[in-house]
Amino acid sequence: MTSFARSFWALAVTVALTTINPVQAQFVKAPTDLKRVVGHYNIPVRYKEVPTGICELDPHVKSYSGYADVGEKEHIFFWFFESRDIDPKDAPLTVWINGGPGSSSMIGLFEELGPCRVDPDGRVYSNPYSWSNVSNMLFIDQPSQVGFSYSEPVPGIKSDAGIVVLPDAVCPEYASEGSCGTYAYPNLTLTANSTPNAAPNFWKTLQGFMGAFPQYSRHGFHFATESYGGHYGPIFNEYIEEQNAHLPQGAIKINLETVLIGNGWYDPFYQYQAYYNFSVYPGNTYDYAPFDEANASMFFNNLYGKGNCLDRLRDCQNTGNNAICSNADSFCAYMVESVYDDVLGRDEYDVRELVPDPFPYGFYTSYLNTAEVQSAIGAFTNFSSNGAVGAAFDSTGDDGREIGTLSALRSLVQRGVTVGLYAGDADYNCNWIGNEVIADRVGAPGFSKAGYRDVKTSDAVVHGQVKQAGKFSFTRIYESGHEVPFYQPLASLEYFERAIHGLDIETGRHKVGYSYRTEGPARSTYREGNSTVQFEITPANLTYDVITNKPGAPWPSATMAKRSFRDQRARRRRPRARPFRFR
Ligand SMILES: *[C@@H]1O[C@H](CO)[C@@H](O)[C@H](O)[C@H]1NC(C)=O
């Protein structure tokens, strides 16, 4: 019996025997105020206008959230924000999705580039570097069961083993405070199990949204993502182009102009090697070379030794067999990627910090689990991560496959789409050394002859370097972990604005043509050194200072003074529980 089944029965028995004091308030009341419309391609859409103050604080800037019903039991949550500084009817439309597989796009919205952040006391404050300043922004939780997206909403208790359904919707007395809630029933067949399988529902969500909100969808379409988005971005957008070329009845053409991917996970064969490259040879740029010779050679052998990680990934590529790919990926994750976590206790997503790392801030997860916010956005479930999506993808070994990402990127470049790959250089998980190898392998015309230039931004600080040929670019961002817009908000917003307008990333002053090419050194050699590397755990009550690139002043917060490290662990955004990894 699995531990999930064991705890299920234990709980089921207890529920039956205890006299219960019902605490119905912990479950989400199904919204009754959603407007229903039918979008393009006959996709039903249910939505409502989100009141001012729930995220966007400016009453003149509208926001809508709701669901695209892409399957009988597959309901995809979206949250849309009008552009702040450009008339939303003239503004471009940008979709942002997070990775995982299984990570909610509320991560991007609240931790990175959305209109607001949430402080430790649960108060919303404005993000002046929101990407919605310059574009209409649509955040999508996909595939089904991620974030607020759901299959069927069920009352339950969440434990390490999974979700235990409470058939009578009564929260038992023994349940620890705040552990009962409404969850998407974790059904592996009601979500996608691979990147290619997830593409159609993503496209249907766009068809639904664009039909429901034609006023926001008249101009160019742009797509931005990070992390596992290195799989999603190329495949989903190539799918959009293929649908455009053979448009099914009732669907509309999506005018794709830009694809941006931050710290992407594209190709395991090169990126598992990059873990060694980032830690040992040639190493990272923070003068952080932690491994002794014995550990370094173990690391090397786990990768290159006979029958080890690379041999297994080759077997996966040669056979295409789900079990072989899944096992290869697990082997590489445990024996190569996790060497770092197991030995060093550093944050894989920002090697400058030890774990638990309080950055980026995760206070919004409690905010999203209040009845007020759920009702304001029309949510049917609590906000939570759902193991079903990770498990479904794991069953096909999607993470351990190249899955066509490079040829899709090449094709997008050939179609004239602006493709920008960028990488914060303190991230180990999808590190810039691996991302740079991928950028080279895309083989965009002229790219092998381009060189690095400093990126010039309005604050006159050099935040990184770019190599660009035509509309294809690779940008390295200094002093940044995995979630670049959190660490480098000003540079990220200016980068985004340049990219979606087809301008050069270096200055943002020139429209980029086919023959455009940056000149400079072939390698980006700047070294930060270790002055921002922390050698003690950063207290949970500190803010992050984007000027010094280090932990800064404490939050001026009453709640924070009472917070313990237990809370801090609980709000880590990507559960590290094996066997699933989140990118
Ligand atoms: C689920 O949301 C309700 C509010 O609707 C809240 O009271 C409850 O604590 C939440 N549960 C969890 C596990 O966050």
Ligand SMILES: *[C@@H]1O[C@H](CO)[C@@H](O)[C@H](O)[C@H]1NC(C)=O
């Ligand atoms: C973004 O827009 C808001 C509201 O218009 C404005 O206050 C803020 O200064 C803008 N941010 C930048 C970086 O221009």
Ligand SMILES: *[C@@H]1O[C@H](CO)[C@@H](O)[C@H](O)[C@H]1NC(C)=O
């Ligand atoms: C999962 O969903 C499928 C399709 O709706 C259904 O046939 C199946 O019974 C569900 N599985 C479980 C365990 O509920």
Ligand SMILES: *[C@@H]1O[C@H](CO)[C@@H](O)[C@H](O)[C@H]1NC(C)=O
């Ligand atoms: C990564 O390390 C391997 C093994 O030392 C080496 O052959 C390869 O050139 C390195 N790659 C990069 C991009 O530095």
Ligand SMILES: *[C@@H]1O[C@H](CO)[C@@H](O)[C@H](O)[C@H]1NC(C)=O
């Ligand atoms: C290397 O591995 C050994 C165990 O074999 C461990 O005791 C040691 O601390 C490790 N040191 C590093 C970080 O290289």
Ligand SMILES: *[C@@H]1O[C@H](CO)[C@@H](O)[C@H](O)[C@H]1NC(C)=O
């Ligand atoms: C920081 O880097 C300097 C120069 O490379 C080195 O001398 C020093 O030992 C490093 N400090 C730590 C704590 O690793």
Ligand SMILES: *[C@@H]1O[C@H](CO)[C@@H](O)[C@H](O)[C@H]1NC(C)=O
């Ligand atoms: C912040 O946390 C640290 C360590 O937990 C504690 O020593 C310090 O007093 C706290 N500071 C404030 C302002 O709450």
